[in-house]
Amino acid sequence: MLSKEELDSLNKWFEDKEPLEVLKWGIEKFHPKIVLACSLQAEDLVILDMLSKVVEKPRVFIIDTGRLHQESYDLIEEINKKYNTDLRIYFPDYSEVEALVNKHGINLFYKSVELRKACCEVRKVLPLKRALEGMQAWITGLRREQNFTRGGIKKIEIDEVNGGIVKLNPLADWTWEQVWEYIKKNNVPYNKLYDKGYKSIGCVPCTRPVKPWEHPRAGRWWWEQNSDKECGLHYRGVK
Ligand code: SF4
Known part of the structure; x- marks a missing residue:
């Protein structure tokens, strides 16, 4: 869709x-x-x-893993009230969830990194594949300072893991402070878990608030010592 040369020059332009x-x-x-x-x-x-300022009814998807916080569901309602979107919610395949939890337990994610990743695969990654079907590009909120795996992200990438479609990371070079400055200035609805000390939000059993001195993603899968702290939605199969 985009050659390596086009990609490089676009990233140079948009940086x-x-x-x-x-x-x-x-x-x-x-x-x-x-x-x-x-x-x-x-x-x-x-x-x-x-997006709502540049296009009418932007297409948006949310993956409901089945283990989200109530505050996250409340935010979905707020989004629906404030924005005119083509919002689609994707769920995991129930038979895959059943097979996994009946074999390994309802809280399997605490047992090993492999089982945690298997849960993320079934509840997040596979629904993502369905959400991206027929798409030529997807947009994410990834930022370089979020995690050591994200330091090299570009604003425009080719997502080799998801069929070679384009992946846009418009906030790649933004800081945490810039994100909140925008939210406050534009009265953007936000997840109320942030008011309770959370700095990165995922599923209930795998996310906790962080101390002011901790890394924002320290609250994700906090019991894992040497994992990449990624769920698999953003594996680095990009160029
Ligand atoms: Fe499962 Fe936890 Fe991954 Fe959610 S974050 S999909 S509960 S392992």
Whole structure:
């Protein structure tokens, strides 16, 4: 879809541009086959707010793993009230969840990194594949400072893991402070878990609040010592 040369020159061009410019380019090139992945984090809401300014009824998906916080469900209702979106909610395949938990237990994720990743695969990664079917591009709220696995992300990537479609990371170079400055200034709805000390939000059993001095993702799978702290939605099969 994009050659390596095109990709390099686009990234060179967009590196010092505002996220809105990246989104406008993505919409112009791919709409209606472009979708925002909304995991109900602050970054996703910033992008949704920006998207709603450049396109009518942006397509958005949320993956409901079945283990989300009530605050996350409340935020979905707030999104529906404030924004006119084509919002689709994807669930895991119940037979795959049943097979996994009946074999390994309802809280299998605490038993080993492998089982935790198996749970993320069934509850998140496989629904993601369905959400991206027929799409030419997806948009994420990834930022370079979020995790050591994300330091090298570019604003525009080719997602080799998901069929070679384009992946836009318009907030790649934003800081945590910029995200919240935008939310406050634009009255963007946000997940109320942030008011309770959470800094990265996932499923209930796998997320906890962090201390002010801890890394924002320290609250994700906190019992794992040497894992990459990723669920598999953003494996680095990109160029
Ligand atoms: Fe399962 Fe935890 Fe991954 Fe959610 S974050 S899918 S509960 S392992």
